[in-house]
Amino acid sequence: MNRRLRIGLFLGGAALLAGMLVAAVGDLPGFGHYPGPYGILIEETGVAGTSATDLVTAVNFDYRAFDTMGEEFILFAAVLGVAIVLRRRRGERAEDERGDDHHFPGSSSALGALGLALVGPVFVLGAYVVTHGQITPGGGFQGGVVLAAAALIAFLAGEYVAFKVIAPHAMVEAGEAAGAAGFALVGLGGLIFAGTFFANFIALGTPGSFLSSGTIPISNLAVGIEVAGAFLLLWTEFSDQALVVRSK
Amino acid sequence: MTALQIGALIVVGAGAPLVVLVRDPVRQAFCVGIFGTALALLFFVFQAPDVALSQIVVSTVALPLMILLALAKIREHEEEEEERE
Numbered sequence: 001m002n003r004r005l006r007i008g009l010f011l012g013g014a015a016l017l018a019g020m021l022v023a024a025v026g027d028l029p030g031f032g033h034y035p036g037p038y039g040i041l042i043e044e045t046g047v048a049g050t051s052a053t054d055l056v057t058a059v060n061f062d063y064r065a066f067d068t069m070g071e072e073f074i075l076f077a078a079v080l081g082v083a084i085v086l087r088r089r090r091g092e093r094a095e096d097e098r099g100d101d102h103h104f105p106g107s108s109s110a111l112g113a114l115g116l117a118l119v120g121p122v123f124v125l126g127a128y129v130v131t132h133g134q135i136t137p138g139g140g141f142q143g144g145v146v147l148a149a150a151a152l153i154a155f156l157a158g159e160y161v162a163f164k165v166i167a168p169h170a171m172v173e174a175g176e177a178a179g180a181a182g183f184a185l186v187g188l189g190g191l192i193f194a195g196t197f198f199a200n201f202i203a204l205g206t207p208g209s210f211l212s213s214g215t216i217p218i219s220n221l222a223v224g225i226e227v228a229g230a231f232l233l234l235w236t237e238f239s240d241q242a243l244v245v246r247s248k
Numbered sequence: 249m250t251a252l253q254i255g256a257l258i259v260v261g262a263g264a265p266l267v268v269l270v271r272d273p274v275r276q277a278f279c280v281g282i283f284g285t286a287l288a289l290l291f292f293v294f295q296a297p298d299v300a301l302s303q304i305v306v307s308t309v310a311l312p313l314m315i316l317l318a319l320a321k322i323r324e325h326e327e328e329e330e331e332r333e
Binding site: 031057129137138139141145146148149152231234235239242246 | 294
């Protein structure tokens with residue numbers, strides 16, 4: 001295909017797509033004017049129904065917890081896929097992680113100091129976001145990513161070995177699997193104690209207090225561990241490939 | 249729509265082509281991180297803090313890091329090939 005034909009095809013396609021997008025945007029309801037009944041219903045009954053003051057979390061981990069479980073297992077399967085593709089093959093060897101011969105160049109002392117200063121606060125922020133999902137924006141997914149980032153900052157500070165100490169491969173793998181299973185178990189608990197999969201079977205408590213919303217904080221904790229484990233496993237596989245795995 | 253929302257839309261709209269127009273993959277990894285921060289800001293001013301929270305970490309840390317590590321692996325692979333020749 002020559003250059004002219006390609007550009008012609010692109011321009012035609014792009015014009016068509018742009019026209020359709022403009023037409024679609026013209027038909028959108030105005031910002032904040034949601035036409036369906038579902039959002040209004042949740043707004044009116046959500047806090048009374050779940051005790052969660054963050055209604056996004058209430059929808060994700062109570063009303064539509066089953067959908068969230070699907071999403072969670074998508075992440076689980078995706079990271080599993082990465083781990084399988086990046087496994088150590090025959091004809092590859094790993095350099096000694098603690099030896100002096102790995103190629104990791106380290107980082108400047110300024111980046112090291114900044115990283116060390118940030119590890120603690122970022123970890124606390126992640127733990128806060130995971131545990132307060134029912135009250136304020138956030139929850140297991142967001143907090144889990146922040147938690148994983150805390151361990152990553154140690155890596156960015158130039159301590160590949162420290163990263164391995166904070167987040168050893170076996171623990172990260174176990175965390176990912178246990179978190180994924182934990183969330184599914186909360187759903188099974190609903191089936192056993194309340195007769196419906198993912199029914200909220202623990203006392204709801206006072207809206208706005210830390211220990212409220214029944215199973216929602218437990219689900220968030222499980223998902224937080226799963227997501228932190230998933231991201232750390234992903235980064236471990238990538239950094240191992242880049243830094244210690246060599247062809248023979 | 250408020251001025252903040254319009255401003256965030258403009259920054260995101262201008263940032264996306266910039267990421268594509270930078271041709272060096274290493275620089276692209278940094279640009280995509282900055283673009284991700286703008287996107288997180290956009291989500292925040294459109295009242296979706298839940299999405300903005302994960303967007304910050306995923307696009308400013310997770311994605312650029314994976315690109316950089318993949319590039320490091322490719323570069324080292326190329327060096328090994330050259331040594332063999």
